[in-house]
Amino acid sequence: MPAVFAVLTAGLMAFHRAVPNSAGRLGSLLEAFLPWLGLVVVVLLVLTLLRRSASALMALLLPVVAWMHLFGGLLLPGPEPGPHDLVVVQHNVSDENTDPAGTARALADADPDLIALEELVPPTLAVYAQTLAPNYPYHAVRGTVGLWSKHPLTGARLVDIKPQDIKESWSRGLRTVVHTPHGDIVAYVAHLPSVRVRASGLASSHRDESAGLLGEAIAAEELKPVLLLGDLNGTVDDRGLAPLTSRMNTAERGFAFSFPTGFPMARIDQVMARSATVRQIRTMSPTGSDHLPVTARIALG
Structure with a gap:
């Protein structure tokens, strides 16, 4: 047997x-x-x-x-950091986080170039902005997603990834250009709809539709390289994210299971790249969120 x-x-x-x-x-x-x-x-x-x-x-x-x-x-262990590497942090901070200032300080202590956040809601948004401002003077927020950067940002705009049958206000996509010392990169921050495991199987139609819209936006992107950071509510093996994984590189090293915090079973917080390489991804220490933050090293050029 x-x-x-x-x-x-x-x-x-x-x-x-x-x-x-x-x-x-x-x-x-x-x-x-x-x-x-x-x-x-x-x-x-x-x-x-x-x-x-x-x-x-x-x-x-x-x-x-x-x-x-x-x-x-x-x-396998990741390669040594290169001269054109970019360090990024991705975190769904949770709209029920009771310690936004502590969460922001913990993320900034990792000293990344970029910090992408999801589930930003008033009044905690102001707390994140104020706490991160000293080390991250540039930031862009659209709806409930935002990006904080050590490097200047331009051209920030909303990316519409809302499924058609969601009627309420819903804004979870952001696109901006980051002017790094190694050249300009396009950064997307996204929070795809949640999925549910039910007796009938996996309820993921909204997530799949939103992934398709985001994939189309990235496919139409003319500038290179492109980074995608976000809570995508799916693993890189899940075919529901194929509109993204078919167009972008995923991490070469590291599992970085990020959800749920108490017993992480899957990495649904993702860092992907086009015309760049995600060398390694790992989780960080817990914050006040039900997700673990993840940090990744991106090789440019």
Whole structure:
């Protein structure tokens, strides 16, 4: 029996794109937690050792190889920082955060070039702006998303990523140009709609629609390079984010599971790049949010 489950687990990992999304978006649900199939391998290894089954042990090599092919590279140490690297921080600060000043100080202590924030609401927005101002004199906010920068910003504007059937006020996309010492880059900050896991499967239609709109905006972007920072409510393996992941690079190193804070199970806070490389991503210490902040190193040029 362990041998059968080993083959099935390997098949799910190797051919996860073949799992249909038509019923309950089961494919996206599997992909959201794909790295955790490694735990199945551990359980099967224990059962195999207890049974002392040579055939099951051989079969277990299949999911091990599949997992290492998909995720093994993320475990490798990142390269040394280069002269044209940019450090960024991405954080959904939570609209229920009771310590916005402490959160802002914790993010600034990492000394990044850029800080992208989501769920900015009055009156905490003013607290973030005031606390970050000494080290980040440039910032742009549209709706509930914002970007703070050590370098000048120009051309900040709203990016409309609101799904059609959301009628209330909803503004979660920002685009601006960052004038860095290494050249201009375009930065997008976005907060895609939440998804819900229900008995019927994954409810992600709003998130998928919003990802499509954001992907179209980035595809039409003429300037290079382009950075995307945001709470995308999906992992980079989730096909619902394909309009973005098909156009942009994702982190070469690091898992950086960011949600939920108490027991992080997935990285839904993302840093992506076009015409640049996301060398490494990692989580930071908890703040007053239900998300962990993530910081990433971007290689330009």
